[in-house]
Amino acid sequence: MFAHITVCEPSVGAAPGVTWRGVIVPHVNDRARLRECARILGAPITAYVPCRSGGRMVLDAAAPGQRAFQALLFAGFNSEGDHPWDGVRGRSMRELRLYVNWVAPQPDRLVIECTHAPRVVAHLLPHTQPLAAGATIMGGIPGLRITGYRKAVVELTHLPTGGRLDLRHGGGATSAYALRAIFASETDGTEHITTGDMGVDESAMYARWSPRRESAILSALMARATLFWTGFRHDTTVAHSKRSDCATRISWRRGRSTVEVARHLTDHVVGIPGARIDDSRSHEDSCVLTLERASVELDGPHIRSADRAGWHATSATSNLGSDGH
Structure with a gap:
């Protein structure tokens, strides 16, 4: 059902239009590939x-810290149930996806456009709320800090990993000054940590996150999160897999089918370099995506007949070896 597909680097020195073991293919220029990526x-x-x-779309971060940060974000935004870093009031991390318009990776950061960026920032930044008898509760991502404002953008950095995130405000070309004022209005009743090093409580909260073996895959999925976040009611979850051959399951019940997502994750436009899906470990409703000796289960909507036919057609032309892309 799921044929073995590998996304690889293009042959060095190949003539224009000659790739993938010397097979002649139609030339796809940069602009066409750019349009297809955006679509x-x-x-x-x-x-x-x-x-x-070099004629390709490079969607994956090179810096290990950026990859670790994006993996953390994907796991948090798609958490199953309550998450230790949920805000102390209002939206959970999982519910923040409702504000997302689009996600776009950059060479040195991740960019997410939200309908209300300052509100999302207020939920993501570490914050505390006092309780009786001097106790406090803490929410947000430990170590996340505001590093700057510019027109329609709040710039964030994650201290433990060095990862960078730009949250774009989709509400118009808002000035940096206006963004600061809007953010201040979203923090009523809580004390937000916007600058400085991590304290003891914050460090203890961060210790609840342990990098997974699948971090490289989760980072790549965060860069392509809108493959899963389709429609108004996002229901993607990252949970433990019941399979014996991988620890993590990505499941969703709305939007693109498992086959369609798997096809995009291994194609030559937005595919993850080196990722593969092995038919021997997959069936009609789920498959196993492997990258760098780590695997995750993809478990999406039931496959449709049209998808099945399309998958076989794609497999016939995309079963590439290690010297192709």
Whole structure:
């Protein structure tokens, strides 16, 4: 059902139009690939311009810290039930996806456009709320800090990993000054940690997150999160898999089918370099995605007949070896 597919680097020195073991294929220029990337992932074309490199779309972070941060975000935004870093009041991390318009990776950061960026920032930043007898409760991502404002953008950095996140305000070309004022209005009743090093309580909260073996995959999925976050009611979850051959399951019941998502994750436009799906470990409703000796189960909506036919057609032309892309 799920044929073995590998996304690899293009052959060095190949003539224009000659790739993949010398097979002649139609030339796809940078602009066409850029348009296709924007169509599949949903952000404006301009958001992906920095990702172009040598005729390919490079969507995955090179820095290990950025990958670790994006893995953390994907697990948090798609948590199953309550998350230790949920805000002390209002929206949970999982519910913050409702504010997301699009996600676009950049060479040195992740960009997420939200309908109300300052509100999302207020939920993501570490914050405390006093309780009786001098106790406090804490929410937000430990170590996340505001590093700057610019027109329609709040710049954030995660201290433990060095990961960077730009939250774009989708409510118009709001000035940096206005964004600060809007953020201040969203913090009523809580004390937000916006600058400085991590304290003892914050460090203890961060210790609840342990990097997974699948971090490289989760980071890549965060860069392509809109493959899963389709429709108004996002229901994607990251949970433990019941399979014996992988520890993590990504499940969703609305939007693209398992086959469609698997096809995009292993294609030559938005695919993850080196990722593969092995038919021997997959069946009609779920499959196993493998990257760098780690695997996750993809468990989406039931496959439709049209998808099944389309998958076989794609497999016939995309079963690439280690010297192709």
